[in-house]
Amino acid sequence: MSTEGVFSNTQLLSEQLTPLQALQPEPLARRYRLLRQGVNAVFFSLLWLLVFGSWLQPWWALPADMAPLVFHALWFIPLLGLLRAAYRWQADKHKHFALREHDISYSSGIFFRKMITQPVVRVQHIELKQGPLERKTALARLQLFSAGGALHTFEIPGLDLTQAQQIRQFVLQHKDALQDEQQQ
Structure with missing residues (x-):
């Protein structure tokens, strides 16, 4: 019997999951x-x-x-x-981001730590923003918007401009590939 196209919902034990703390977070630009x-x-x-x-x-x-x-x-x-x-x-110093194959994460906070993870496939659109001082210093902010929300899901500030452009391009290209893969 072929399992292609059949719904599966196998139980996973918490010990089998890779913890988010195992991510190799990248710091923002100095x-x-x-x-x-x-x-x-x-x-x-x-x-x-x-x-x-x-x-x-x-x-x-x-x-x-x-x-x-x-x-x-x-x-x-x-x-x-x-x-x-x-x-x-x-x-x-406590602001970091991590880009994985299927999601992007951003963490911040000294006393109250917060980590936001957005699946790439759920990204509706992504904006690269720069203010006048950011343009002068070649920095940028990435704002990720998920489906169904008027405001951005989260923002990664303080990225090098070229790095922000690369991440934006990766998310846009990878998002479409993942959606095509899920539809098949």
């Missing part, structure tokens, strides 16, 4: 972490300069109750910027 640190430094520097400028400006006097607040903000803003930079540096 330029991504440096870019985010630069944006953080520019933002907090501009904020500090704005507060410092309001402290020194000669056109109007600061209200008496606001002067201590501005003085404390002058040391609090750099502290907050350094804390945010340290957190982002560590958070970006």
Whole structure:
């Protein structure tokens, strides 16, 4: 008796499964972490300069109750910027992706770890996005959309542009091949 085209639903034991932790995750581009640190430094520097400028400006006097607040903000803003930079540096170290034959995974999180896995065959479409700073640094983000959702399933930030283009092309070509294979 031929088993071709016959539905099968064999039970698998959990010991037989390959754990997702066995994946060889790839880190994001180092330029991504440096870019985010630069944006953080520019933002907090501009904020500090704005507060410092309001402290020194000669056109109007600061209200008496606001002067201590501005003085404390002058040391609090750099502290907050350094804390945010340290957190982002560590958070970006914990962002990884893995591409396998049938799925793509993305993991992130320092304290609360999250791993998202999308079967390639379920990808409706995939977008490669770049903002102005990403274009300048040859970085890109991949957004994967699954069927039935208006928003992207997940996004992989901080990829080298050529790597993002290769992954996008692989997913699009492989998705069609897998769908043709399933229909046969």
